[in-house]
Each structure stands twice: as structure tokens, then as C-alpha cells.
Amino acid sequence: DAGVTQSPTHLIKTRGQHVTLRCSPISGHKSVSWYQQVLGQGPQFIFQYYEKEERGRGNFPDRFSARQFPNYSSELNVNALLLGDSALYLCASSLFFSGGSGNTIYFGEGSWLTVV
């Protein structure tokens, strides 16, 4: 079975532009989360979606938004890009939205965003 897949793998954007990142969870997984990983740091939680509803939001500005589609895939959108948005954006999937028994979180390979 395929793991968590993300696209694009790399992209370069200019300050002020908009970016859309895409994620397909592991087959059968209904929860998708997004994390931002700045170079040299651990991933930071941005959003969690479960059954197309937002279940959690991290400490990120309103320029960041996301949605989940009926097939459980997800998009992360970032408006008005800043240089500081340059990072690896990771998508993670899990079966459920809470930490019950067996509910493991798996990450994709990420989308590298460079803002110039």
C-alpha cells in the first residue's frame, strides 16, 4: 500500500505569492494533519482535519488555511508568502482523530517550499 503522498516535492515562490500543497493520506485513514518544519527544528503542528472538519489549529496566522475533501485528501494553502514561510511542509495521516489504541501517525516525505 502507498504511504502518505505529497505534491509538489519542491517549489520556489516569490514573497507575496500564494501556494497550494497537496496530500493524499494512507488508504483508509480519515485524519490528515499538517506540520511545518523549519531547518534544524522539529515539526510544528499547523492543522488537523478529520471527516472534512477542522479539529485543531496550531499557532499560525490566518494566512494559513486548509481543507479536506470527500476522498480524505487535503490541501494546505498559504497566502501572502513571507521569507519566513520557507520550510518543509509535512502531511501526516492517521486512522482516527484521537490518540486511541493503535492510532499511529505516519508522515509523508514533505513539500520543500522556498520563498525568495
Place this chain on the structure above:
Amino acid sequence: GENVEQHPSTLSVQEGDSAVIKCTYSDSASNYFPWYKQELGKGPQLIIDIRSNVGEKKDQRIAVTLNKTAKHFSLHITETQPEDSAVYFCAASMRDSSYKLIFGSGTRLLVRP
């Protein structure tokens, strides 16, 4: 607030030796503690995890221990190999309306041949 501290930040060991990485967490309600290995240019790969109802878990050369009273957990890698060289992250789940992980700052492990 929510916090996971991880030590050491870098660790260099001789091939065949053991490596230990330690983490402490702040939220006593946390119940899930995964460890991820991240190689250069790749996403985090789950290597082992433990839940709060278990004190120790082993998978071949890798083991994790959890002390709920002290709120700390550790990763133990025995018989290290050069391919174990990577950055390792611990994480703890936070019990709120979502299912999110709070990550430590990472440990760069170098296994010298």
C-alpha cells in the same frame, strides 16, 4: 505550556556501541509517545512508539522506555550501525480537541565506522 525537551542535541558513537536519547514532556495527560528518524531531505519515519499504559517496548535493536511519574521517555539503540546515522525526534501527543504531536528539538546521531 505544551513542551517536549530532548537531549542530547548531538550524539556521536562508535559502531557497535549503544545510543540513548532522552525526552521529557510537560502535559501529564499525554498518552502516546512516538519516535521518528529523519534522514537528510526526507520526511520523519516512525521507528517505534509507546502508549501510556506500557512501560517498555522493544523492536529488535530499538527499545523505548516510559516513566509516567517522572514524565520522561527514552530511546535506546543497541549495536549501532552507520545506517542509524540520522536525526531522531521524540514526540508526545497532546490531549485537547485534536490529535497533535509536540516534537522535541531533535538529536543528530552519528555512528562512526
